[in-house]
Amino acid sequence: MFIDFFQILRRHGLKTSITEWLDLLSAMKANLAFADVEQFYYLSRLILVKDESQYDKFDRAFSEYVDKVAKVDVTDKIPKDWLENALKRNLSDEEKKKAQQLGSLDELMKTFHERLQEQQKRHQGGSKWIGTGGTSPFGAYGYHPGGIRIGQHGNRNRSAAKVWDKREFRDLDDNARLEQRGFQLALRKLRQFARTGAATELDLNGTIEATSKKGGLLDLKWQAERHNAVKIILLLDVGGSMDDYVYQCEQLFTALKNEFKHLELFYFHNCVYEGVWRENSRRRQEQIPTEQLIQTYGEDYKLLFVGDATMGPYEIAYPGGSVEHWNEEPGEVWMNRLTRHFEKVAWLNPQPEGHWRYYMSVRMIHNLVGGRMYPLTLAGLERAMSTIK
Amino acid sequence: MNFSSSSQYVVSQELATAVNAAVTLEKPLLLKGEPGTGKTRLAEELASALETDLLQWSIKSTTKAQQGLYEYDAVSRLRDSQLGSEKVHDISNYIRPGKLWQAFTAKKRPVLLIDEIDKADVEFPNDLLHELDQMAFHVYETGEQITAQQRPIVLITSNNEKALPDAFLRRCFFHYIQFPDSDTLKAIVDVHFPDLHSDLLDTALAMFFELREVPGLKKKPSTSELLDWLRLLLVEDINADELRKSREQGGVLPLTGALLKHEQDVERLAEHARIQRR
Structure with a gap:
């Protein structure tokens, strides 16, 4: 039929x-x-x-x-x-x-x-x-x-x-199937459970131990529930060539937000310089010094870049190379400061991996993050997660 | 079984087909749609149409699949054992049936609503696969097998916060509640406000649909917001002329707070109105 x-x-x-x-x-x-x-x-x-x-x-x-x-x-x-x-x-x-x-x-x-x-x-x-x-x-x-x-x-x-x-x-209709669930499953690899918050769960082992110490008189012990304790800083490239990848980035962000309680999001454009910002509409007014980022967040935070790393090579290598403002120090200096402070770093690139070698800037960033650049696909995300684990 | 519009609730033909098919073929019905299009209300209306009980299981981020089956209250039992209670010898005293259990053993075929399933952990739907498929589960503590007397009518709602696994979807019927067109919306309003002036309704609906067309809104107003807004218009005694005037001026609608829930959206609307006027 x-x-x-x-x-x-x-x-x-x-x-x-x-x-x-x-x-x-x-x-x-x-x-x-x-x-x-x-x-x-x-x-x-x-x-x-x-x-x-x-x-x-x-x-x-x-x-x-x-x-x-x-x-x-x-x-x-x-x-x-x-x-x-x-x-x-x-x-x-x-x-x-x-x-x-x-x-x-x-x-x-x-x-x-x-x-x-x-x-x-x-x-x-x-x-x-x-x-x-x-x-x-x-x-x-x-x-x-x-x-x-x-x-x-x-x-x-x-x-x-x-x-x-x-x-x-x-x-x-969207040809790209919703990848959110796939992303989320990949992110699960990065779970480190820790007990924080109010003690609401019965601690069975503790109770048995305490009860036997009291000679059989029941002594209940409680503990906090387990939560994912992984902390993440997400640095997201916005504007320009990244506009093509907005959908993928949204999916990733939703998945990240659902999985991690400690998630800090900052934006940059093309390459990280002395300032990043939290709200894209107020990028001119409210920049946060990158120096402060390094001081505020401990090295236990995992640093995740998302960007296509497609730009002029001078934007990384020279002072004043930024297309938007005059930068005293070249982008690579800031990249190095970040990667020195945060041990666990990965860069997710929405461009297909096959295209990377045609861009000099991608190769430069690739080196700056110590080869830890992965495509923003399910497989790439999985690889990135096992790197920063 | 033929589910159709009632005096409190308007059902489109598509939705009626979906509900009837799910009831007849005993399959869970997964409902998606913009928030405020009456997904949860449907379950209440269906239960009252069938004159049966509604069992509502509201899912939270901490909800586990097991809680829908049953919970074993070890702590009470431990305490009772200390107090030397007789109850302690029978473990079944400490098994608390969950919503699924209640639905399986109900006398009359009930409606079971699993509300906002996307709130739970990603694995939650997978954990319920077997139970929803076979309508049976095993109680390990007592060795009992709970089997459904009759398959309950299962409605599941989702707000699309998380994607659901394929294996789960294959076992459900799926219906996306579309935002009603202006005729359906009129019928819905008629049901809620039978004595609303027709010109006020026309103007209000026109403004409402214009508002939904404003690009870039974070949350488009939905049916339930429209009903709230109309209620306010009635209370504030705003007539159609006043409404029309503010529409012609392209200004901000009166009592926007009922329609728009994000600060940015209100700004967005004002901006949009400015551009329109130019």
Whole structure:
């Protein structure tokens, strides 16, 4: 059943599984979308699609399928004996009489065929309709949106087609799948649990020890819950060439925020100089001296840079090289100060690793962080995490 | 079973299809959508439509899957043993059934709402896979097997803070509650404020949809905010003319606080209005 539909969906890049497929079939069996193509659309979307970003793909696939089905000549596809039975059951007495007047079954079939043809051409009201689902053997065919046309009133089909042709979910479609969950799982590698906060958990070992010391008299001991104690400073390159990677950075940031309680975020542009800032809109007014960053946060903080490291080499190597202001000391001096203070450092680069060697600045930064530069992908993040662990 | 709009709650055809399919095929229904589009309300309405109980399990960042099954209260038992209570010999006195257990053993097929599943740890949905699939679990302390008398109707809501694992999604039906169009919204307002002047409603809705179109808002106002706003307009006795006037002037809407929840959004709106006027 619906093998074509399944194939079309897969071809449009929807990862529909067999289980979900079977679910849809049992839904059809339970008559949840009988003889209504719009219902069928909602139902199949409900069962087969699991993320609103995939809705648009589904709409396109569905549209293709419906178009394809519309081309099928129903009368050719239905076995003759079904038609005979259906005719007998569905014709009114008057029509039956008329049919007898027509004489042979062949002629009757011809009339029936003509009616169907006419119907497909004109999409017209139910009065002329022959098969009206339910009791007719077309019921079996009613599983099929092509068959669903039988027994519909008016041009309902046409109005329904709009639902998926509207493509309301286009904005939500994004070729890059949400990577957040993947990122988050990669970040779990960097867990170091420590007990901080209020003692709310029963300390079993402590209780046993204390109780036995008191000769069996119960002495409850409590301890704080475990939390991830890893502390992270995130230095994020903003503006310019980084605008292309905003989405990836957002995903990473959300994942980081969910995983780490101690997360400090600062921004810089292209290369780190004497000042960084916390809020991008106030970068001119409220800069925090990089020196202060080094003094405030201990070396147990892990330093994570995110940037494409694509700039003019002089922006790293020379005083006054910054494109935005006059810097007394070259960027590499500041980079060295940071990497000397923070032991655990990694640089995540959203550019594909294959492109790195074409940029001199990327090679320079790569050296400045001691080769600890990784691409901002799932695999890259995993490598970065094991470096700063 | 045919779930449809009631006197308090408006259901779109898509949503009705989704709920009916989930109820009939006994699959959990995962609901996503902008905050304030009535995900949690749906469960309440469904329960009252079916005249059954609603079991609400609100998930927090510290919630563990096990808590939904049962909890073993070792501390009470330890204390009772010190006091020489008779209860202590039967371990089942210290097993506290969780929401899932309650749902499995309910007399009438209940509605179980697992609210905001994305708040929990990333592994949380995976830990519930088997229980939601088989509708059964094992109690290790007593060796008991808890099996569902009848499969409860499970509704799960998510605000998209965390992505859910594929294996979990495969077992659910998924519906994204879209923001209602103006006709549906009118129907929703009618249900809540039956005696609202139609011209006030028209103007208010037009302004509301314009507001949603303002680019760069951190949180677009949703249905529940619209209802709050209308309530305020009624209380403050603002009529349609006043509303229209402030709209024509392109100024800030009256009582914006009900609609916009971020300081930056209010600034953003003022800025947008300035640009429009130019």
